[in-house]
Every structure is written in structure tokens, then in C-alpha cells.
Amino acid sequence: MVPCIQAKDITLTFKPKNRDPVAALKSLTLDVSQGEFVSIVGPSGCGKSTFLNILLGLLKPDTGEMRLNGKQITGPGQERAMVFQEFGLLPWRTVLANIELGLELKGIQPSVRRERAMELIKMAGLIGFENHYPHELSGGMKQRVGLARALATDPEVLLMDEPFAALDAQTRDLMQAELLQIWDRAKKTVIFVTHSIEEAAYLSDRVVVISARPGRTKDIIKIHLPRPRDYEMRLSPEFNEIKAGIWSTLKEELITKRAGDGV
Amino acid sequence: MGFKEKYYEYQRPILGMVSVVGLVILWELVFTYLIPLNPFFFTKPSLIAVAFREQIFGGSLWSDLVISSKAFIWGFSLAIIVGIPIGAVMGWRRRVEYTLDPFLTALYASPLVALAPLLIVVLGVGLVPKVFLVFLLAVFPFIFNTAAGVRATDRLLINVVRSFGGREKDLYLKVIFPSTLPYIVAGARIAIGRGIVGILVGEFYAASEGIGFAISRFGDTYMLPEMFSAILVLMIVAVALTEGLRKLEVVLAPWRVGQEAR
Amino acid sequence: MNTLVSVYREREQTILGGGFILLLILAWEFIPSLVSLPRGLSLFFTTPLTVVQTFYQLVVENKIQSHFYISAIEFAVGLAMAIAVGLPLGLVMGRSRTVDGMLDPFVTAFNATPRLIFLPLFILWLGIGIWSKIVIVFIGALFPLLINTYEGVKNVDRVLVNVVRSFGANEWQVMKVVVLPNSVPYIIVGLRLAIGRALLGVVVGEFFGASKGLGFMIASAATNYKADVVFVGVAIFMGLALLLTLPVKKIESKLTRWRPEAAKTF
Numbered sequence: 001m002v003p004c005i006q007a008k009d010i011t012l013t014f015k016p017k018n019r020d021p022v023a024a025l026k027s028l029t030l031d032v033s034q035g036e037f038v039s040i041v042g043p044s045g046c047g048k049s050t051f052l053n054i055l056l057g058l059l060k061p062d063t064g065e066m067r068l069n070g071k072q073i074t075g076p077g078q079e080r081a082m083v084f085q086e087f088g089l090l091p092w093r094t095v096l097a098n099i100e101l102g103l104e105l106k107g108i109q110p111s112v113r114r115e116r117a118m119e120l121i122k123m124a125g126l127i128g129f130e131n132h133y134p135h136e137l138s139g140g141m142k143q144r145v146g147l148a149r150a151l152a153t154d155p156e157v158l159l160m161d162e163p164f165a166a167l168d169a170q171t172r173d174l175m176q177a178e179l180l181q182i183w184d185r186a187k188k189t190v191i192f193v194t195h196s197i198e199e200a201a202y203l204s205d206r207v208v209v210i211s212a213r214p215g216r217t218k219d220i221i222k223i224h225l226p227r228p229r230d231y232e233m234r235l236s237p238e239f240n241e242i243k244a245g246i247w248s249t250l251k252e253e254l255i256t257k258r259a260g261d262g263v
Numbered sequence: 264m265g266f267k268e269k270y271y272e273y274q275r276p277i278l279g280m281v282s283v284v285g286l287v288i289l290w291e292l293v294f295t296y297l298i299p300l301n302p303f304f305f306t307k308p309s310l311i312a313v314a315f316r317e318q319i320f321g322g323s324l325w326s327d328l329v330i331s332s333k334a335f336i337w338g339f340s341l342a343i344i345v346g347i348p349i350g351a352v353m354g355w356r357r358r359v360e361y362t363l364d365p366f367l368t369a370l371y372a373s374p375l376v377a378l379a380p381l382l383i384v385v386l387g388v389g390l391v392p393k394v395f396l397v398f399l400l401a402v403f404p405f406i407f408n409t410a411a412g413v414r415a416t417d418r419l420l421i422n423v424v425r426s427f428g429g430r431e432k433d434l435y436l437k438v439i440f441p442s443t444l445p446y447i448v449a450g451a452r453i454a455i456g457r458g459i460v461g462i463l464v465g466e467f468y469a470a471s472e473g474i475g476f477a478i479s480r481f482g483d484t485y486m487l488p489e490m491f492s493a494i495l496v497l498m499i500v501a502v503a504l505t506e507g508l509r510k511l512e513v514v515l516a517p518w519r520v521g522q523e524a525r
Numbered sequence: 526m527n528t529l530v531s532v533y534r535e536r537e538q539t540i541l542g543g544g545f546i547l548l549l550i551l552a553w554e555f556i557p558s559l560v561s562l563p564r565g566l567s568l569f570f571t572t573p574l575t576v577v578q579t580f581y582q583l584v585v586e587n588k589i590q591s592h593f594y595i596s597a598i599e600f601a602v603g604l605a606m607a608i609a610v611g612l613p614l615g616l617v618m619g620r621s622r623t624v625d626g627m628l629d630p631f632v633t634a635f636n637a638t639p640r641l642i643f644l645p646l647f648i649l650w651l652g653i654g655i656w657s658k659i660v661i662v663f664i665g666a667l668f669p670l671l672i673n674t675y676e677g678v679k680n681v682d683r684v685l686v687n688v689v690r691s692f693g694a695n696e697w698q699v700m701k702v703v704v705l706p707n708s709v710p711y712i713i714v715g716l717r718l719a720i721g722r723a724l725l726g727v728v729v730g731e732f733f734g735a736s737k738g739l740g741f742m743i744a745s746a747a748t749n750y751k752a753d754v755v756f757v758g759v760a761i762f763m764g765l766a767l768l769l770t771l772p773v774k775k776i777e778s779k780l781t782r783w784r785p786e787a788a789k790t791f
Contacts, residue, residue: 056426076426088423091518092441101437102427135518153427278626304650358541365542366549372721372770373763374728377740380747381755460639460729467644467733468744475642479733482645490646498638505637 002070004189005032005055005157009064012050013214024050026214027064032191034156037183039192039200041250042210042218043257048193051215052159055191056082068157078106081150082159085166087142089134095145096121096130102153120148123182140171147179151186158183160192164199173231176203180229197246201225202234209249212257219249306487314488315495324477324493328500331462331473334390338397339458345398346405346454347447353406354413354443371403379464388469397461401454405447412446413439445516452508459501571753576760579753589742593761596727596739599655603662604723610663611670611719612712618671619678620696620704636672640664640722641729648734658730658738665726669718677711678704710780717773724766 010028015021024047032038040048053059054066057076066073068080081102089098099117108116121130124144134142143163150158164172180203183190194200200207204223211218223242225233233239270277287308294300294307318324353360379396386392420438429437466475474497481490533540554573583589618625618632644661651657685703694702731740739758746754 058422058425076428078428080426082423082426084419084423086419088419090420090423090438090441092516101424105424105428105433133517274622275626275629278623279630282627283630358537361538361541362545363542366546369546369763369767372766373759374725374766376725376732377728377743377759377762378755380732380744381752384747384750456637456639460641460725463639463641464729464732467641478642479645482649485649487649494642494646497642498634501639502634502637506633 003031004034004036004069005030005191006067006070007031007051007055007064008067010051010054010061010066011063011214012047012054012059012061023214025054025061026216028210028216030208030217030220032189035187035189036206037190037192037204039194039204039207040210041194041197041200041207041246042215043212043250043254044195045213045257046210046253047213047215048210049161051210052082052161052191052193055157056080056159078102078153079156080159081153081155081157082161083143083146083150083163085162087134087139087146087166089142089145089149091134094131094133095126095137098134098145099148099152101149106153116152117148120152123151124148125178138171139167140175143167143175144178147182151182151188156189158188158190160190162193162195165195172199177231179203184228197243197250198234201239201242201246202229207246209246209253212253212260218253221246221249302487303485304487306491310488311491311495314486315492318489318492319496322489323472324474324496327472327474327477327493328496331393331466331475334393334465334473335397335458335462337390338394338461339401339454341394341398342401342405342454342458343451346402346450347409350406350409350450351413351443354410355439360410360414367403367406371407375399376460376464379468383465383469388471393462393465393470393473396465397458400461401458404450404453404457408446408450408453409443412443415446416442445512448508448512448515452505452512455501455504455508459497571756575753576756580757580760583754583757589739589757592737592739592742595655595737596731599658599662599730599738600723600727603659603726604666604719606659606663607666607670607719607723608716611667611715612674615671615674615712615715616678616700616704616708619675619708620700625675632668632671635664636668640668640726644730644733653734653736655738657734658727661730662723662726665722666719669722670712670715673711673715673718674708677708677715680711681707710777713773713777713780717770717777720769720773721766724762724769728762 007028007030010025011023012025013021013023028047028051040051042048050059054061055073057073057080068077090101093101096114096117099120100113103113103116118130121127124147126141126144126148129137129141134145137145143166146163164175167175176199192200192203197207201223207221207223208217209219209221210216221242225238225242291308294305295309300307349363353363376396378399379392382395383392386395416439420442421434424434424438462473463475463478466473467479470476474493478490478493478497481487481493550573557570557572580589614628618628640661643664644657647657647660651660681704685707686699689699689703727738728740728743731738732744735741735744739761743755743758746752746758
């Protein structure tokens with residue numbers, strides 16, 4: 001069966017004006033199967049977000065291929081939706097209108113949009129906040145809206161760029177648990193970028209470690225913990241072993257990065 | 264204590280009203296009982312009130328206001344129609360900004376009113392020079408503020424809309440326009456003041472009607488209560504427009520709290 | 526060829542901006558000689574070179590200096606008064622809720638109204654000498670300074686004030702150590718705006734009821750159809766505006782790097 005996502009030899013170099021070019025990704029190769037939950041970790045600046053943006057279709061790689069279900073990705077599409085770290089909610093729209101954004105852009109009728117959005121409001125635990133504005137919400141709630149918005153168009157692939165990084169620890173734990181529930185029900189393919197090894201290990205089927213800049217796939221660690229996962233698993237010795245494994249790979253890259261920065 | 268809490272909540276408006284009312288009363292009392300009033304030099308609230316009523320209902324103050332408003336509205340509308348698109352292009356395309364900005368900044372910094380006498384000599388007396396003057400003065404805040412608003416558009420939101428399949432027109436309608444609107448309203452607020460200056464310069468200098476003319480005429484003929492009431496009328500209009508726009512800004516952009524000094 | 530391209534890239538901003546202005550000036554200079562103007566307009570028209578020549582002439586014949594001095598005095602005195610009143614008042618209003626509340630309606634009302642409206646009144650009171658102009662300059666420049674100082678004081682970080690207070694500082698020390706430094710960027714912006722307003726005040730004040738000064742020179746030249754003199758006056762004001770505000774802008778950009786909200790005013 002064709003893997004849902006196939007990234008082959010992805011290379012991208014940023015060429016900003018009046019500055020030296022920055023090689024973000026170099027020959028990155030990765031396959032992701034349908035319905036998998038894959039986390040991507042790596043040192044800062046290794047190109048994780050760039051990779052997501054290529055998947056999303058907002059960036060084009062210099063060389064290499066990115067395929068979704070066998071077809072090359074040429075731009076944004078309804079089968080992929082992203083949840084952003086800084087939420088990216090339109091401040092002048094209500095929660096409801098924000099969730100409807102993707103549907104609206106597809107030309108879906110207002111009444112149909114409304115219905116679907118209300119479903120998601122219920123699912124995301126936002127009942128009562130439909131007519132609130134983003135600036136009236138807490139970080140956790142804003143990200144729920146972001147998640148609801150991404151799920152509204154029923155994409156196949158959910159791309160998440162450090163979605164919980166801006167939240168406090170408690171909210172973060174809560175959102176992680178909710179995300180797993182939603183994922184379990186909706187059976188989407190999720191690519192989750194994070195800095196937190198704990199988060200990556202807890203949520204994913206596989207954890208991909210990206211090397212320091214320019215990024216390539218350094219290692220892929222399979223998480224053998226059973227599903228559904230619960231909080232107690234994070235306290236078990238197996239979990240710690242897994243974390244240690246990821247950490248040892250990551251550590252090398254962090255040291256490489258530090259050396260590279262220090263030049 | 265209910266009273267104390269109420270006081271803190273409404274402290275500002277209460278103090279404001281107290282000081283305004285207090286000033287008016289003090290002014291009236293001082294010039295009625297303390298200092299003799301030289302009618303060629305000063306006036307007091309009671310006389311102003313009488314003159315106000317007379318002029319609005321009997322005199323020409325109302326029609327003067329209408330005349331000045333006509334010129335103002337024409338000039339202001341032109342400023343909007345010309346200023347916003349130019350500002351939008353400037354904000355959207357860096358190169359256009361680089362080209363136009365120094366020129367426009369130089370114009371904005373120079374007292375364009377200095378050209379008023381020339382304009383009046385060329386365009387004559389009447390509606391046209393006033394409209395032109397208002398336009399010349401009011402267009403710049405629209406240009407600069409629209410450009411600033413477009414430039415300040417959150418790139419993240421552009422990416423968000425694009426990621427959900429938005430095309431160019433969606434970007435304009437759903438992100439750039441709503442995001443820029445509060446800036447435009449702020450520009451309108453500034454432009455009002457500048458536009459009124461245009462009316463006044465036009466009418467002080469060479470006019471036979473309009474509220475600016477009325478003020479200078481009253482001054483020339485030492486009709487002080489009438490002069491004060493004309494000034495008062497214009498002040499009320501200016502404050503109403505400016506504060507109205509300020510409220511609009513807040514309504515349009517509740518997420519931008521505490522910005523823009525007056 | 527490559528060096529030309531790289532030079533362009535570095536200085537693109539100045540090249541485009543300066544080039545555009547240059548283009549306009551050249552067009553202004555040469556188009557009238559190529560296109561014949563309608564009879565009426567040519568009477569009031571002039572070209573950059575003529576303006577420069579007239580300027581030179583006026584300077585040489587010592588016709589412009591006295592006007593310049595008068596305007597300069599009106600500007601300087603008015604601005605100085607505005608600073609002397611605006612800064613302390615802004616500080617007090619910012620720190621004291623009572624004073625703020627009491628003065629707020631007046632500040633709002635007078636700020637929204639163009640100060641020009643009081644010119645006939647001031648001429649009535651102070652005659653057509655320099656004092657009526659000084660007062661116009663004063664109230665024109667007062668409000669940006671007052672309001673910006675006020676905003677700078679009000680927007681001081683509560684946390685910082687509490688930190689200093691926790692070290693036992695009294696009101697005066699709080700002012701000195703936290704409030705004033707915090708307000709400086711705002712005050713500088715206010716100063717820049719005030720300079721522009723002050724220049725405007727000089728020009729407009731001298732249009733009506735004056736017998737000396739650059740504004741008067743412009744107005745009387747206009748009535749005598751001497752367009753070149755008018756533009757000399759306008760150019761001088763433009764030059765002064767740029768000359769005075771550019772250094773302030775430089776200081777401002779240095780200071781608002783850590784206080785970007787301060788520069789939001791126009």
C-alpha cells in the first residue's frame with residue numbers, strides 16, 4: 001500500500017536578500033503511513049517547521065519530492081490542515097467564524113458550515129464560546145479553536161507545529177490527552193513537531209529525530225507503548241527508557257548544533 | 264460603601280463634568296461680580312449662550328456651518344478615494360513604498376497650507392479652492408495609515424488563509440482589509456483635524472461665507488459672544504467627529520488595546 | 526556590471542526615493558518649456574530654477590533675512606513655552622488620576638479642534654505683532670507634547686514601579702528612576718510632532734494679520750502673483766521641517782527600539 005506521505009530527498013535552501021543563504025533541509029527522506037501519529041523532534045533551526053510547510057504546500061523544495069497518496073504536492077489542499085504554534089486565529093472573527101474559515105474558503109453554504117462548526121465546537125469543548133473573540137480566550141482555548149478549525153474541513157493529514165508550546169504545563173497535558181482522543185476517533189494521519197521528547201514519546205507511534213541544520217532524518221524510533229495511552233504510562237520505567245533512547249540520539253545533534261553556532 | 268465604589272468607577276467622567284461645569288460657573292461669576300467685563304475684549308457664558316441661540320436660529324451660523332461642511336465633505340471624500348488605494352499599494356509593494364515615501368514625507372512635513380494663498384489666487388474664491396485645500400491636507404494621513412496597516416498585516420494570518428486554500432482575493436478580503444481597517448479609521452481621525460484646518464485657512468483668507476469666515480468676521484467687528492459661539496460650534500463638531508471615530512476604532516479592533524496616543 | 530547591481534541592491538531605497546523626487550523636479554523644470562500653459566495659469570507659474578534664482582536674489586538683497594528672523598523667534602519662543610508647560614503638565618496628569626480627570630475634557634476638546642480657529646481671537650487680544658503668532662505656535666505645539674508625555678507616563682510598567690517602590694522609593698524617586706526614563710521615547714515622538722505643528726502655526730499665523738515673517742512674505746507674494754517668491758517660502762519651510770525633524774527622528778528610532786508602541790502616533 002502506498003504510504004500516505006512520502007518525502008524523498010527533500011532539499012531546501014533559503015536565500016534571503018543581502019544575507020548568506022541558509023540550508024534548511026538536505027536530502028530528507030521520510031515515509032508516513034495512513035493513520036499514523038508521527039512526531040518530529042530535533043534541535044532548534046533544524047528545519048522541522050520548514051518540513052511541515054513543504055508538506056502544507058506553502059513552500060516548494062529545491063529538489064526532491066513530496067507526495068501525498070502517490071500524488072506530488074504542489075500547493076495547499078483540503079486534505080491537509082495545520083495547527084499553528086501562535087494559533088493564527090483571525091482576531092476580528094468570532095470563534096465560530098474562525099472555525100468556519102476553511103469551509104468558507106471552499107465555498108460551502110453558510111447553513112452547512114454552521115452545522116459542521118457547531119459539531120466541532122462540541123467536540124473541542126468550546127460550548128458557550130461560539131461568539132467570543134480570540135482576545136477574550138485563554139491560550140488553551142485559542143488552540144482548541146485552532147484544532148477545531150483544522151478539523152473542520154475533515155483533512156486526511158493533520159500537521160501540528162509545536163501546537164502546545166505556548167501553553168502552560170497543565171493545559172498542555174490536558175490538550176495532549178484530548179488530542180489523542182480526537183485522533184483515535186477520527187483516524188487521521190498526524191505529523192507533530194515538538195521540542196519536548198516527553199510529548200513526542202507520549203503521543204506518537206514513531207518519533208523521527210532530525211539532525212542539526214541542514215536537516216535530514218537521523219533516526220526513527222518506534223514507540224512500543226500500547227494504546228490507548230494514559231497519564232500513568234509516563235511514569236513507567238519503559239517510558240523512561242524510550243525517552244532516554246530518543247535523548248541520546250538528540251543529544252548528539254544538539255552538541256553538533258552548539259558547535260556549529262559557536263563558530 | 265456603595266458611594267465610594269461608584270465614585271471610583273465613574274471617577275473620570277465625574278471629575279470631567281465637575282471641572283467643566285465649575286469652570287463655566289466660575290467664569291460667569293468672576294466677570295459678573297468681580298472683574299468688569301470689557302465687551303471688546305472678553306465675554307461670559309451667559310452672553311455666549313444668548314448669542315448662540317440667536318445665531319443658530321436667527322443668524323447665519325447654521326447656513327455657514329452647512330457651507331463649510333459641504334466643502335469639507337467633498338475634500339475629505341476625495342482624500343479617502345485617492346489616499347487609501349495609494350496607501351494600500353505602498354504598503355503592499357516595497358518598491359512603491361521606497362519610491363513614494365521620501366516625496367510624500369517631505370510633502371507631509373512641509374506646511375502645505377503655505378500654498379493656500381497661491382491656490383486661492385489661481386482657483387479663485389468659493390468651493391473649489393476649499394475642497395482642494397481640504398483634500399491636500401487630509402489625504403496624507405490616509406496614505407500613511409493605510410500603508411502602515413497593510414504593512415502590519417500579520418504574515419501568520421496570511422499563511423493560515425493560504426493553507427486553507429485561500430486565493431489572492433481571499434487574502435485581500437479576509438485578512439488584509441479587516442486588519443487594515445482600524446488603521447484607516449485612525450487615519451480618518453487625524454485627517455479630520457487637518458481637513459478642518461484646510462477649511463479655516465480657506466475661509467479666513469478669502470471667503471464670504473462659511474464658519475471660518477464667520478469667526479473672522481465676528482472678530483473684525485468685535486462681536487465677541489458671537490465669535491465664541493461660532494468657535495464653540497466648530498469645537499463641538501470637531502470633538503464629536505474625532506471621538507466618534509475613536510469609538511469606532513475600538514469597536515473595529517477590540518483586540519488592539521491601549522494603542523495610539525491622541 | 527555586477528558591482529552596479531550590488532550597489533543598487535544596497536541603496537535601493539535611496540535610489541528609488543531620491544530618483545523619484547529628482548524626476549519630479551526635472552519634470553517641473555522642463556515640461557512648461559515643452560508644453561504651452563493656458564494663459565491664466567502661466568501668470569502664476571514658476572520653475573525650480575527660477576525659485577532658486579529668486580531665493581538667491583532675496584538673500585543677496587537682504588530682503589528675506591528679517592522675515593526669517595521674525596518667524597524663527599515666533600517658532601522658538603512658542604515651542605519653548607510649549608515644552609515648558611506641556612512636559613510638566615503631562616507628567617502630573619499621567620501620575621494623578623484627579624488632575625487627569627479634571628483636565629481631560631479640556632485636553633480632548635482642544636486637541637480635536639484645530640488651534641487655528643483661535644487665531645482671530647488672539648489677533649483681537651494681542652494685535653498683529655509677534656505675540657499672537659507665538660501663542661498660536663504655543664498651543665499648536667502644546668498638545669502633542671502634553672499628550673505624548675501623558676501617555677508615556679501612563680504606560681509605565683506597573684511591575685517596574687512596584688519593584689522600585691519595594692526598595693523604599695518615594696513618589697519623587699519613582700518618577701526619576703522609572704517614570705521619566707520610560708517616558709523619554711514618547712516625549713521625543715511628541716517633540717517631533719510638536720515641531721511640525723509649531724512650523725504650521727508660524728506659517729498660518731502669519732497669513733492673517735501680520736506685517737512681517739515668512740508666512741506674510743508668502744501671502745503678500747501670492748496676492749502680487751509672485752509665484753516664485755511663494756515657492757521660496759514654501760521650500761524654506763519644507764527644508765526647515767526636514768532639517769529639524771530628521772535628527773529628532775534619528776534619536777526617536779534609537780529610543781523606540783525597546784518601546785515600539787511609543788512611535789504609533791502621527
